[in-house]
Amino acid sequence: MSCRQFVKGNEAVAMAAIEAGVRCYFGYPITPQSDIPEYLARELPGTGGTFIQAESEIAAINMVLGASATGVRAMTSSSGPGISLKQEGISYMAGSELPGVIVDIMRQGPGLGGIDASQADYWQATRGGGHGGYRIIVLAPGSVQEMYDLTMLAFDLSDLYRIPAMVLADSVLGQMKESITPNPRPGCTLPSKEWAVRGWADGTEQNVVKSLKLGDGEMEKFHWEMHARYQLLADKESRWEEFRTDDARLIVTAFGSTARISRTAVEMAREAGMQVGLLRPITLFPFPKQAYVDLSRRCKLFLDIELSTGQMIDDVRLSVERDTEVAFYGRPPGAGSLPTPEEIFEQIRKVYP
Amino acid sequence: MSCRQFVKGNEAVAMAAIEAGVRCYFGYPITPQSDIPEYLARELPGTGGTFIQAESEIAAINMVLGASATGVRAMTSSSGPGISLKQEGISYMAGSELPGVIVDIMRQGPGLGGIDASQADYWQATRGGGHGGYRIIVLAPGSVQEMYDLTMLAFDLSDLYRIPAMVLADSVLGQMKESITPNPRPGCTLPSKEWAVRGWADGTEQNVVKSLKLGDGEMEKFHWEMHARYQLLADKESRWEEFRTDDARLIVTAFGSTARISRTAVEMAREAGMQVGLLRPITLFPFPKQAYVDLSRRCKLFLDIELSTGQMIDDVRLSVERDTEVAFYGRPPGAGSLPTPEEIFEQIRKVYP
Amino acid sequence: MRHDVFIAGYGGQGVLLAGNLLSYAAIFEGRNVSFFPSYGVEKRGGAAMCTVIIADGETGSPVVGHPSVAIILNQLSFDKYAGKVKPGGFCIVNSSLVEAGESALPGVTLIRIPMNQIAVELGDARMVNMVACGAYVAASGALALPSLCEALKKSLPERNHKFIPANIKAIEAGAERVREHLAG
Amino acid sequence: MRHDVFIAGYGGQGVLLAGNLLSYAAIFEGRNVSFFPSYGVEKRGGAAMCTVIIADGETGSPVVGHPSVAIILNQLSFDKYAGKVKPGGFCIVNSSLVEAGESALPGVTLIRIPMNQIAVELGDARMVNMVACGAYVAASGALALPSLCEALKKSLPERNHKFIPANIKAIEAGAERVREHLAG
């Protein structure tokens, strides 16, 4: 127990980043994620890393682009409005095949909205809120421990596939405190960054990091290569959690904080003798389609629950077997209001076959 | 014929905006849409309107927000990178229920990409590239005449529903010249803008245009109200074009320039004696689901064609009857390369039952 | 065994510190904890509230609809949260600032403690939250008093460790009052 | 009846003006037209190319895979576009700048016109595009020469209207050359 630490989800993200060897953090304050820059402002310099509070989210993502182009691990974090401002930069990183980690601690929108939890940035994160057609890796933690573990994973996947990676959580996960085990960085072999700009003194050929593609067929080739890489991601990196799905006649599906709340509701349903299970996607991109295919072979009724009027529901419907019904409970949260297990249990009762 | 004019698609957009009574244009140059600001810089001041070349796309969209908040018709236009930068502002407009027209003449991406046509901003436009969960009205012209007509419509729908409206075209439609009839602004009755900020001298109560929602239940209410408004849009404003679908055994579906090219391919197929039709969505949001439902009752094979590796395909799959097959031909275009009718005819041949 | 509690008051009453204190005490006892704060606009502002869940197994949902116990430090919080306590539960209110009629909460044991008064008597009005924690421990039996005293080290910044003895007094005073209350 | 033509050269050869000229001539004749230009990086740059479609009915796809006619003003364009002309079609090349062997285009009639030379003879090297347009009209019969002359008014900015007579000469010279070519 000694090495366990009682920390906020946001702090867990920052701790994991340092353990993952992040060299540069560039960010701009915004609630409910400011604990991340605040933690790193304190701790990163001590590890020889760079912390800069950028003049804006746009400057921050472009500093990440520059640092990442040299081959070091770099990250930024923000929430709704700030993430929107980063879309051009993220699109450039994707177009330049640059790794880099972006943390989005979701708050309410649209616009200034409010600082309480929301899951309405699902589409922005998984479809590419930026221009030009690209995807980024999106990981959705469901506990403070996962805030730590998935931040670590985000760096590795991003380096491995040369695709920006996003940790997508919300103010519940960012602000809640739990005891975690700060696991050491896993030994994982990554390709060396041949492509990085270093100055030729490092004996490399000229390296150019760019997204402009004017050569004959260059752009088509890029898009189909990325398409294949996304497929590879789906095959090798899809992650999800199942809870009591084996004999389930109804499968609740939700991600992040909502999944955490739903799990308790599922337990209530089980106590009430209902055969209900939970399917929690951990990777939102790649979306764990296969899990839905397999489960929908056995169970023909799903209940999708989101802190929005419905976004992930598209991916669920596109994933399950055609003869599967997908019910939906949307709960765009308001100031100080979140769905309770009781509330979700009520919904389970309503749709339970 | 006398009143017909031979103009670029971009010019048609600008002409329609003036006819629609736009009072303010704020924009920043970017190929392939710069003809729009260039035309308006010449012509708008003469009508007593304001043209400002903003310091950035971000400033431009926020100037639109401010002008629109006073109740006048305001617009901006851009392409990929610039549209990404506008996402925060668009999210604020959506959250503040402000009308306003945004024109996106799509170019290639991600990143700097290239200036040739693309349709890879479909998701960004229809899913809300910005944060917080909102939709905007998205109109997709298929000819220079429609560049004119749908720009006009965009202003009316935006005012009517208090939702920002986007005209989504690409460099083919923006740059090509055709003869159009610059129809006069249709007499359409719109609610007066009670909500606009004017200064109380106008005898109004205090008006506040904002997106921050902290009241108990205020945010939930907003999201469900908008949800209902989107449903109303779908019911009343869905627009599409069908070409030879009546006896079709294969229905090609595509929007914008791709639909225009595909139509010629469909004619080639008909000449070759194949029963092929075309379904062209004109409104991308609301997506004309009903048209797909109805046609997929009769025809069980669709071929979706996009200048991307596949985005609208999600909406097509989510719309057709479950037992309908949806084939896909993705064609992320490259520098100077576009699909030809011959090429698409080839694809029709491949999948034709 | 699973315990959940709401702690609510206005900013400055040390609501979050109280939540942290209970959390660290539970951790000291080797239990699992999740602590979930919530506050007003952007970062600052009037009301402060947090939920603490203590469990031997998984803590489950950080969001609780009906806690078994609520610690209420001011009137606003009482009006907002007291009603949520689940039947059979406790509601510990700071009677120095809260008007609460017995009848208000059918099926819920109302424990009135003049926390400001006690704190002031002990010489520091800011110890209201400590009194409250003592009261909670005595009323719920969820934690042992000594664990609470241990937890002070972790939940207070170094520079405030000098106040630990005073805080312990406040905690004990709170606990004592509850015992009396339950006794008679 | 539907006519489509590629016009290609380098920036400065007036490719787009030529396209506009043909378009306006067709409009003058009451036909439908679509004119589709394409150029290099962002806005400026070396190669210039455009497609003009003239039809009595719908013009259909602005993108054409295999045009019935191509007007080629320089070598690069020849190498890139000449091969696309559909069998039975024409390829009108500016032989002043283009090396083109008959054999190059099986099934396509190659019409070689020394456009630079003709233009220079007529006193202005910049009229290459006019010579090309004349040649096209004569070769394709898609439009009547007078319409072209009419169209000059619309396609040239006011300040250049003084050049219209010279341009008409260039157009006629281009047409004349084609007649000779086709004759013998």
Added chain:
Amino acid sequence: MTQVFGRSLSLKDVQTHFCPGCHHGSIHRLVADALDEFAIREQTIGCASVGCSVFLYSYFNIDVVESPHGRAPAVATGVKRARPDRIVFTYQGDGDLAAIGTSEIIHAANRGEDITVIFVNNTTYGMTGGQMAPTTLPGQKTSTSPYGRDIKNDGAPFKMAELLSSLDGVAFSARVAVNSPKNVLSAKKLIKTAFRYQVEGRGFSFIEALAACPTNWGMKPLAANERVGSEMVPYFPLGVYKNTDNL
């Protein structure tokens, strides 16, 4: 007995959410006074920014547009160009105006937009909990400069009143404080002057108001008020940096 001092008409009779000793309250009051002075309340449209002053509409009896963080000058440009007959002002914090909003303020000022900008410099990000601002003083500890602002890493604090004065479009620029009755009175005068410029259509007018943020400075209100004079004024000298009265 007659009332010789009370609440201005333009100010709603409600309690603010500002912390005890927060100077936003004083600055709000002085702006309201100016609107009353020129009787322009009913012609005025305010552009709220994102910061502790986001609730402008709750405290002012005027129409208000909310602007995205940093963009108030662009929003105000849109408002003013659409309604040139209206008085338009922005009210922005230092994070809002001098960090994320740098480009918008500089270009609105350079265009000489006929608006008034009230810039509240409290050397920190108040609403988000006290992070470093572009105006945070050298060595000042904040939650994102835990070891004190380091000029080498973070650069020197921006002096916006001076910086903007160098732009042709700026007609009036001054820096005020509200940490003493004397300063309050001259602040009142200069804020009125700023609005007078707009009433007279003289172009862009700018007020930088030094303010205390007791909460995020971790100080009691009186100590925070004290700091304004002892630490801020020496670095950010008060006074008029530009005026075009005698042009």
Added chain:
Amino acid sequence: MTQVFGRSLSLKDVQTHFCPGCHHGSIHRLVADALDEFAIREQTIGCASVGCSVFLYSYFNIDVVESPHGRAPAVATGVKRARPDRIVFTYQGDGDLAAIGTSEIIHAANRGEDITVIFVNNTTYGMTGGQMAPTTLPGQKTSTSPYGRDIKNDGAPFKMAELLSSLDGVAFSARVAVNSPKNVLSAKKLIKTAFRYQVEGRGFSFIEALAACPTNWGMKPLAANERVGSEMVPYFPLGVYKNTDNL
């Protein structure tokens, strides 16, 4: 016979896409000379911006990162902070640096990032076809100021070399031109000085180079070159605006 003038090592032996008489070519050459002078070609990382100079990597024998429009100073900050041992420069046009990139250049300069910025001021947006730039001269006609730049509507042209000099973080700032052999030679000297500052770790160095854009000015190369001296230099005086050599 020995060669006394030729192509610098840092410059690739290829033809540029620049229009005839475009000064980008000359400025590229002078930057390359500076890299040769200090033998830092193999330690240098260039940050290309979006504009006619976007192909930096095609012409320079160095590693290059492409930056989004206007963001090169932020990208360069990331590069330099990650590789402080490298020489980092940005090359930006006036639309890129003084319009959309205003915030990034001002904050990078204020932080005193140890980078060199080459700012090419040709009073227009070249790559997009000649729209109005923040540096377009009063009355100058462009495709988005068809009636000539109107100070009242568009504001006055920005003088970046002067504006940036006022920031503490800036160690060196100068304005040069390449419209005559004499000016080319002094430009060469000052560009070398700018890089010398970085080699010596002296902080942010800035060069504003006045340039001709014959294509979008609608002028023949010689006339455009002439205009630089006759119209631009009077408004944008050449010279050193800040240097910290004798500090």
Added chain:
Amino acid sequence: MPKIEIDELRCKGCGLCTIACPGKLVTMSDTPNSQGYTVARFTGAGKCTGCALCAEMCPDVAITVFKEQKS
């Protein structure tokens, strides 16, 4: 006699008025109001000149000042 009135409900107890009054006629009480702020109190009946400096200084516009009109 000029006098001031301090609105108990608006006062946040910041104390700025106390340093503003030349006569030190405004002091802090130790009784908290409903929001827990210990409010300021006017202790200068008779000595107040009605200069209104305390009111000018109050960030919460909690002070109103009264005076006889010269006639």
Added chain:
Amino acid sequence: MPKIEIDELRCKGCGLCTIACPGKLVTMSDTPNSQGYTVARFTGAGKCTGCALCAEMCPDVAITVFKEQKS
């Protein structure tokens, strides 16, 4: 004798070199190169001082300058 060489393929015919040469030894030809640019030509054999001002001025680095080394 100092001399310059003008690379026909690099010259874009802008003419800037012609105003740079103090001796007016560089002039424009009217023969277009493969790209249609009418290139500059060196007409000063014998008179060139090797000052290299034309080369300094050339935006396209099309001019190389040669000189005897003093020994």
